[in-house]
Amino acid sequence: LSELPRPLEELAAALARLPGVGRRSAQRIAFHLARASKSEADHLARQITGLREALRICEICGHLSEKERCAICSDARRDSSTICVVEQAENLFAIERTGAFRGTYHVLGGAISPLRSIGPDDLRVDELLARVETGDVREVVLATNPTVEGEATALFLARLLRARGIAVTRPATGLPVGGDLEYVDGVTLGRAFEARRDVLDEDAGE
């Protein structure tokens, strides 16, 4: 039984922690990089370190951006009276690709999850409420993922927003339960957006 040389083993272990990379793929990438030219490996390393320096969080919506304000928040043609709340920036890209939404966004940075000790304070909830209270916001679309955590987060936000007189909608059903918006095909997601509806009507009487 021969073990991998330690540098190779450590790189493979680090790669295996990335989303979508299993142990076998991680080893294959590590072996590839061990054989790759110095310039190829250096280029990849520079891109990884440079990414964190080149990107920041948009001061308004929390989207990834090269500037203080992202391209969407800086675009005067976007309807700032409608805010679509998503868990992560990749969900925002999935919605943008459908072309069905012309408002602005708010990236929470995750979903409420007691199992993973993620509460509202760990998400950009206060920033969302501040936008709602100071801006001309009329509707908030809760496009959290159709998972248990995403639904719980939507319910939590709907109550806070309703109490502030904001119309709260959710993309129509038809999204696969337990899925991630990122992987929903564009046609389905686009339709779900156009047919978005008031949600949580059962809470309206509270």
Ligand SMILES: [Zn+2]
């Ligand atoms: Zn922004």
